[in-house]
Amino acid sequence: MHSYCLASRLALKRKGSNIKFFDLMPPLTETPLAKGLDVPKISAAEVASIFMKSFEKDELEIHVGDTEKIYQLFLKSPEDALMAVNPG
Numbered sequence: 001m002h003s004y005c006l007a008s009r010l011a012l013k014r015k016g017s018n019i020k021f022f023d024l025m026p027p028l029t030e031t032p033l034a035k036g037l038d039v040p041k042i043s044a045a046e047v048a049s050i051f052m053k054s055f056e057k058d059e060l061e062i063h064v065g066d067t068e069k070i071y072q073l074f075l076k077s078p079e080d081a082l083m084a085v086n087p088g
Contacts, residue, residue: 001023002023002025005021005022005023005061006023008021009021009060020058020060021060022051022054022055022059022060022061022062023060023061023062024047024051024062024064025061025062025063025064025067025071026042026047026050026064026065026067027041027042027064027065027066027067028040028041028042029041029042029043029044029047030042030043030044031044042064042065046064046065047064050062050064051064070084070085
């Protein structure tokens, strides 16, 4: 999805469009999709709140909660980030 967002932004920019393409990357969120999973989740309201604050600041890439930690790890070591999200 992230690559799609980047490609879409580039295509829009090349066409001279002023459309903004925001990329929201939340961790596992309390939704019907994640209902049966017994793991920590963030509330949908918190994701929405963070999105709105970032939207108002015109931040196009929005890493919510633990996804920010994984992103920072990825910048230092893509291999370590891969292992962090795929333990075992």
